[in-house]
Amino acid sequence: MRIGELAARTGVSKDTLRFYEKIGLIEGDRLPNGYRDFPPETVTWLEYVRTAQALGFTLAEIARHGAELRDAPDSAEALSALFEDKIRIVDARMAALAALRADLTARVGTGCPLRAAERTG
Amino acid sequence: MRIGELAARTGVSKDTLRFYEKIGLIEGDRLPNGYRDFPPETVTWLEYVRTAQALGFTLAEIARHGAELRDAPDSAEALSALFEDKIRIVDARMAALAALRADLTARVGTGCPLRAAERTG
DNA sequence: CTAGACAGCGGAGTACGCTCCAAGGTCAAG
DNA sequence: CTTGACCTTGGAGCGTACTCCGCTGTCTAG
Structure with a gap:
């Protein structure tokens, strides 16, 4: 097209x-x-x-992934490894998000904005 | 300091x-x-x-959040609302990650790189 | 043949988030 | 008073990811 x-x-x-x-x-x-x-x-x-x-x-990373996929079009194992790598990255990001979420949740209700997670004592 | x-x-x-x-x-x-x-x-x-x-x-967003926090330093409710907003954003991002993760997981084992999630028929 | 939609190219410009540099001021130690 | 660490400013430059522009070429319909 x-x-x-x-x-x-x-x-x-x-x-x-x-x-x-x-x-x-x-x-x-x-x-x-x-x-x-x-x-x-x-x-x-x-x-x-x-x-x-x-x-x-980044676009560079994504392009690289695409290129790797093109390089090994028949190797299901190579593809799986690549995807599993990305899954690991995704998992790490999700963990980071979960941490931020917990942090935010903890701050909700407390009145401390920038001092935030400081031991409120 | x-x-x-x-x-x-x-x-x-x-x-x-x-x-x-x-x-x-x-x-x-x-x-x-x-x-x-x-x-x-x-x-x-x-x-x-x-x-x-x-x-x-973005830094602009973060700066804005900081400013909002400074504007309402005593209003615990305003803070909670702000944090809850951010939690919602975080939740949306986590959902997107979960979707990508599922997508990637589905692709692991299949041999189709760019055509990917297409109904393998 | 002409109009209009679609395409191509190169290059400039924009926004974000730094990063580095040059020229110079401040201050404590020796 | 000099050295050296630390600080100031303004401005240039960089990488990423577009976005816009002007000019030109292609194709289809009337």
């Missing part, structure tokens, strides 16, 4: 898509007239990109 | 601390000689800043 359709389907602007192609985050062929031609799975990939990005992964 | 000690205690560089002061994220007095003089609770505040930042809050 051409860039306009991809933009419409994913909500990612054309400029951003060109930028993503430039940094290797997405890949596509070219039509005889020079227009970009993206495969349909790019939509899925971009959804994944958005999610990963929202979770704090 | 002066900027060097604050930097040493928090692991935040002096340059960054001056930058934080410039954007209103931290506040301090001045000694007669012009040196910055930060109150001890700035250490706690910066730890909080680091955590919040790691979770994806």
Whole structure:
């Protein structure tokens, strides 16, 4: 599909898509007239990109993951290892969030804003 | 305390601390000689800043929270509301992480990298 | 053939979050 | 009085992630 359709389907602007192609985050062929031609799975990939990005992964990291996936397209084990790595990162982030949540919960009801978690004695 | 000690205690560089002061994220007095003089609770505040930042809050957001806390220093209810807001945000982020985790888990073992969660039929 | 939608390219600009630098002031110790 | 650690300021520069712009090319419909 051409860039306009991809933009419409994913909500990612054309400029951003060109930028993503430039940094290797997405890949596509070219039509005889020079227009970009993206495969349909790019939509899925971009959804994944958005999610990963929202979770704090940089585009460079995400691009690297995509590249690794392309490098080992048949090795289910390599893929599993990669995903498990990401799961570990996600777990760590969730733990951090849980800690902040507990911290916030503890502060709710106490009246100390910046001094916060200090032993209220 | 002066900027060097604050930097040493928090692991935040002096340059960054001056930058934080410039954007209103931290506040301090001045000694007669012009040196910055930060109150001890700035250490706690910066730890909080680091955590919040790691979770994806921008410095502007964090500064705003700090300002709101300063505006309503006695209103425990306002504080609780603010913290509860943040807890909701944290919960949303945790849900997103859980979704990504599930997604990743589902992909582990399947051999489809970019096409990923597509109904493998 | 012309209009209009769509595409391409390169380059500038923006916002965020630092990071480094140069030139200079302050202060305690020797 | 000098040395050295510590502090000041302003401004430049950097990496990330876009975003906008102007100009030009392509294709389809009337």
